[in-house]
Amino acid sequence: MSKKVDIKVTVNGKLYERSVEPRMLLSDFIRHELGLTGTHTGCEHGVCGTCTVWFDGEPVRSCLMFAVQADGHEVHTVESLGTPDNLHPLQQAFMEKHALQCGFCTPGMLMTFAHFIQRHPNPTDEEIREAMAGNLCRCTGYENIVEAVKLAAQRMAGK
Amino acid sequence: MTTEVKTKVIGKSVWRNEDPRLLTGMAQFVDDIELPGMLHAAFYRSDYAHARIKSIDVSAARARPGVVAVYTAEDFGDYWHVGPLQVPPPLAIKGAQFNARPLVPIAKDKVRYSGEPLAVVLAESRYIAEDALADIYADLEPLPAVTDMEKALEPGAPLVHDDLGTNLAADVYQQVGDYEAAKAKADVVIARRFFKDRCAGGAMENRGIVCAWDEKAQKMTVWCGTQAPIPMRNAIAKNLGLSEDQVRLVIPFIGGGFGPKVMTSMPDDVLLPWLSRKLNRPIKWIEDRRENFLATTSERDQIHYAEIALTKDGKILGVKDVFYHNTGAYDPYGMTVPLNTQTHTLGQYDVPNFYTQIKMVFTNKMVVTPVRGAGRNYGVFVMERLMDLAAKELKMDPVEIRMKNLIQPHQLPYKTGIIGQDFVENVLDSGDYPASLKKAVEMIGYEKFVKEEQPRLRAEGKWVGIGVVNFVEGTAVGPYEGARVTVGNNGKVVVLTGCSTQGQAHFTTFAQLVAEQLGVDVKDVHVTTGDTDQFHWGAGTFASRGITVAGSAVYAAATKVRAKALSLASKLLETPEEELELADGVVRVADLPSKFIPLGELAMKANPTRGTIEPGVEPGLEATAYYAPPHGATGYGTNAIILEVDKETFDVKIRRFVFVHDCGTVVNPMVAEAQIHGGVQMGIGTAFFEQLVYDDNGQLLNASFQDYLMPKATDMPMKMELGHLSVPSPLNPLGLKGLGEAGAIPPPAAYAQAIENAIHDVDFEILDMPLNPSRLYELVKAARKK
Numbered sequence: 001m002s003k004k005v006d007i008k009v010t011v012n013g014k015l016y017e018r019s020v021e022p023r024m025l026l027s028d029f030i031r032h033e034l035g036l037t038g039t040h041t042g043c044e045h046g047v048c049g050t051c052t053v054w055f056d057g058e059p060v061r062s063c064l065m066f067a068v069q070a071d072g073h074e075v076h077t078v079e080s081l082g083t084p085d086n087l088h089p090l091q092q093a094f095m096e097k098h099a100l101q102c103g104f105c106t107p108g109m110l111m112t113f114a115h116f117i118q119r120h121p122n123p124t125d126e127e128i129r130e131a132m133a134g135n136l137c138r139c140t141g142y143e144n145i146v147e148a149v150k151l152a153a154q155r156m157a158g159k
Numbered sequence: 160m161t162t163e164v165k166t167k168v169i170g171k172s173v174w175r176n177e178d179p180r181l182l183t184g185m186a187q188f189v190d191d192i193e194l195p196g197m198l199h200a201a202f203y204r205s206d207y208a209h210a211r212i213k214s215i216d217v218s219a220a221r222a223r224p225g226v227v228a229v230y231t232a233e234d235f236g237d238y239w240h241v242g243p244l245q246v247p248p249p250l251a252i253k254g255a256q257f258n259a260r261p262l263v264p265i266a267k268d269k270v271r272y273s274g275e276p277l278a279v280v281l282a283e284s285r286y287i288a289e290d291a292l293a294d295i296y297a298d299l300e301p302l303p304a305v306t307d308m309e310k311a312l313e314p315g316a317p318l319v320h321d322d323l324g325t326n327l328a329a330d331v332y333q334q335v336g337d338y339e340a341a342k343a344k345a346d347v348v349i350a351r352r353f354f355k356d357r358c359a360g361g362a363m364e365n366r367g368i369v370c371a372w373d374e375k376a377q378k379m380t381v382w383c384g385t386q387a388p389i390p391m392r393n394a395i396a397k398n399l400g401l402s403e404d405q406v407r408l409v410i411p412f413i414g415g416g417f418g419p420k421v422m423t424s425m426p427d428d429v430l431l432p433w434l435s436r437k438l439n440r441p442i443k444w445i446e447d448r449r450e451n452f453l454a455t456t457s458e459r460d461q462i463h464y465a466e467i468a469l470t471k472d473g474k475i476l477g478v479k480d481v482f483y484h485n486t487g488a489y490d491p492y493g494m495t496v497p498l499n500t501q502t503h504t505l506g507q508y509d510v511p512n513f514y515t516q517i518k519m520v521f522t523n524k525m526v527v528t529p530v531r532g533a534g535r536n537y538g539v540f541v542m543e544r545l546m547d548l549a550a551k552e553l554k555m556d557p558v559e560i561r562m563k564n565l566i567q568p569h570q571l572p573y574k575t576g577i578i579g580q581d582f583v584e585n586v587l588d589s590g591d592y593p594a595s596l597k598k599a600v601e602m603i604g605y606e607k608f609v610k611e612e613q614p615r616l617r618a619e620g621k622w623v624g625i626g627v628v629n630f631v632e633g634t635a636v637g638p639y640e641g642a643r644v645t646v647g648n649n650g651k652v653v654v655l656t657g658c659s660t661q662g663q664a665h666f667t668t669f670a671q672l673v674a675e676q677l678g679v680d681v682k683d684v685h686v687t688t689g690d691t692d693q694f695h696w697g698a699g700t701f702a703s704r705g706i707t708v709a710g711s712a713v714y715a716a717a718t719k720v721r722a723k724a725l726s727l728a729s730k731l732l733e734t735p736e737e738e739l740e741l742a743d744g745v746v747r748v749a750d751l752p753s754k755f756i757p758l759g760e761l762a763m764k765a766n767p768t769r770g771t772i773e774p775g776v777e778p779g780l781e782a783t784a785y786y787a788p789p790h791g792a793t794g795y796g797t798n799a800i801i802l803e804v805d806k807e808t809f810d811v812k813i814r815r816f817v818f819v820h821d822c823g824t825v826v827n828p829m830v831a832e833a834q835i836h837g838g839v840q841m842g843i844g845t846a847f848f849e850q851l852v853y854d855d856n857g858q859l860l861n862a863s864f865q866d867y868l869m870p871k872a873t874d875m876p877m878k879m880e881l882g883h884l885s886v887p888s889p890l891n892p893l894g895l896k897g898l899g900e901a902g903a904i905p906p907p908a909a910y911a912q913a914i915e916n917a918i919h920d921v922d923f924e925i926l927d928m929p930l931n932p933s934r935l936y937e938l939v940k941a942a943r944k945k
Binding site for chain 2: 021023024031032035036037038039040041042043044045047048050077078079081082083084085087091094095096098100101102103104105106107110125128129130132133135136137138139140141142143144145146
């Protein structure tokens, strides 16, 4: 075991001060140190995108970063988007378009697309699929996710 | 038996009850469970596929700070045991030979596949447990590995199970009519060898288990994402010498199943509960992706030697199929997968003479158990390819030859004479096969494409082709499922079943079945699918049986509760039952809605604290019911695709994707369509992307998502055009049939036909799957050289 390092990380607007081993993955830190289990891990080698979070506002794979790299930075997870009683428009669209089945990859999808929609308020199907190519889903065949992202983008732009 | 059901909620695309929690990160999966004092397990696994174990030195691992224990097979002492066999041998089939070699929990004396566990470490954190794996030294003497099914049966082949004296795991044949006699009369006989390789289950959530022994309560609680909660509870109880009620299995949300999670006695399932009791500490183990690729279960390489005999006008006289099925190193799941192949080979076709033989083979590869499609797609691939070859030989149109041989609606129910994975004769219960083919042909515009578009595109130099294939999907097999429906004092309804959920929307579709009967909001029905302390009868979620088998039980229980509610309300409201209705959470007089009693209040009256209840009446607004089908319900459909092959890269782009299916009565169309979508994704995966590549030493060469290609969003068709038929099954009151695996079944066959059709200027045959651009290039190159 290596010596622990003190870090300060702001997650979903709340400052956490923790002492962690330098080798601890950011995904493990979020899930098991902070108990924010909405972020999932599907491969831990950076391919499936399930663990996607925002790091200083940009989507990253939290399984490919160490917690110590987040010292002094800001992280957002799926828990920052909405609550069961007050869903984010993207979450609402996912529900309405049945864009999730088992729901395991969904937090990563949401973090990818909540960011994507900000940059692409009026996306085409091709752009959405291209953006999704870094997130694997085994259940849905992706089609309903494309529909949900379009719906959410329309609603968010239309306000 | 089927009655016309006038529905209010069934058949509606209701949004899912489970989604708000799943969408906000509030749904609990097994790795989210943290218990005080919990230990973390990690497995030391063999790098060799076949090796003699000389010694394993775990002393350095044991000495590592933070490590609590390290166990090898030897350390488990008398607890080490073989098995159990999760699915029994197919004794219902006459003359069936089956050699049971179920899994061992941890390798002893010998390793039989790469990834097989040799030691398990228990430590205060997962990081420490994995550190300790590097401290272990296993002295293994490598043995020659056997991976090829045919070579495995040659004399002198290395033996996977030395005591057996052969690698033949099973030999089962079934026949209808007399194929050889039919062949003698045939104008045309076509014979080929087909090969179809393995794919992974590939659920996004890996397997995992948390177990906690409570010494004071003498009770074991296990959280696990199994598809079969009750059988797993029973297996753990038996292993530990406990009575069933001393083991509670709780199923949290499951991040996809697809087959491999149906297993109930994987090494971790057997070892970790025992260790939790022994060490009196909770234990968690979460599989990583590499372990999932190497050492969970996967599906099915098969080699088929198949032939078809026809008249010169294209009528099929008979089919013969002798095939090898690679079960891997053990056969814990019996013969489910190859039996599915046998029952699905003839599909929708009326074939009077059929001979089918399985040679199941042990090899030094990962164990094979069902994965979505579960052998069905292999039979369908072989048959549809034979039809294409026959059409080519007879210069017939592929659609025409299919139409000519379909089983007609008046022939249903059609007894196939072949015994299936459920050990009863396969019966095609309901449907209209010609309607399915016609609909698909119309939807894709077959005539117009073949006569107008394709010639034009070919003139432009494009390789554009069309494929149309049929399939059946045996679903909803027995033995049975059960459910209990209870109206609470708050008027909300609780549904309990042992049929667990991996994303199929049971929290919503089961709720719809109840809401239909009890007149409550779907949101007010809470479904629990796998807590053995609450409901402990059932077999599990597999073979596309959830909505049909468990759903029928839920519906029957809700029907009983409705009857109870009406009977009691009739007395309290002093109104005949016929004049009452259940709606908006109350029982009321239909013509006088102001005269009502809320269901919650009725529930309280049905469970009085003093006084008495009538003799013969059970307390509470509650009922339990079971549904046991006599045999499975068979769905079916047609897949029609138009694709383009890139002449430079040999990549394939889908231009149109039409999928017609019939799952009988649809409970939630939105959910049903999405089941097809997901199935198709796996079907396309196994046609053109997914392949577990083993070398001759039994090493899996692509054990990561980087190297194993699951279809991405950019690999899928832009739009799946679905066509629905709905011929109710006569086997259950609602007319339900399953559809979970349908989408995964026909795409490889459709791809093969369409690709051959696209590359019209080269004479070649696609007999092996999966394809990929380089394999397709090699095939075409070889054909051009000829």
